[in-house]
Amino acid sequence: MFGLVKTVFCPQAAIVFDVFHIVAQYNKVIDGVRRAEARAAMETDKNVIKGSRWLLLKNPENLKEKEIPRLEKLLSINKNLSKDELKTIWQCNDRQQMSKALDDWCTKALESGIPALKRFVKTLRRYEYGILNHADYPIHTSKLEGINNKIKVIKRQAYGFHDLEYFILKVKQACL
Known part of the structure; x- marks a missing residue:
């Protein structure tokens, strides 16, 4: 992969x-x-x-x-x-x-x-x-994993978005 x-x-x-x-x-x-x-x-x-x-x-x-x-x-x-x-x-x-x-x-x-x-x-x-x-590249995955967690929470709260663009906007809003 x-x-x-x-x-x-x-x-x-x-x-x-x-x-x-x-x-x-x-x-x-x-x-x-x-x-x-x-x-x-x-x-x-x-x-x-x-x-x-x-x-x-x-x-x-x-x-x-x-x-x-x-x-x-x-x-x-x-x-x-x-x-x-x-x-x-x-x-x-x-x-x-x-x-x-x-x-x-x-x-x-x-x-x-x-x-x-x-x-x-x-x-x-x-x-x-x-x-x-x-x-x-001394980076750590902690921030990335935190963002992934936010995305999972948004997805659970919405019970699934039918509009991908709206879902992307919600993710962007949560990560600002």
Whole structure:
């Protein structure tokens, strides 16, 4: 689909992948690893791992004071669950710097030996062009997703417009 849109309608467009969507996919991988580790854990460690899903997925700055020691204990039990610095790749300003950060992250993930992380690295490599394009075009999809949400609300409130031009005017009015 991306190829068709780019070549037919916008041949000069560069496809940029937003950090939010990549991290969302990574969170699914981490959740799968956490479940596998919980199944494989010894009985004494299961109590620490059980109920740790949101603790692992939280951003460090959002951790509560009492959650920090639990996270540290959880990570000391199993290094496979360690939080990663995937988001820092998008903080690079330069394409070469971003490429190096991505290479470093992928190398660490591959060295972990975790099959789910290896598959995730393959996905990242397949879409590397869109990730690296973020260095040239540091945009995020949050505004676009907000506008899409507005359009959906307008469509729901109207129970469908029979006149496309009127619908377009309503969307333009909402986005001013």
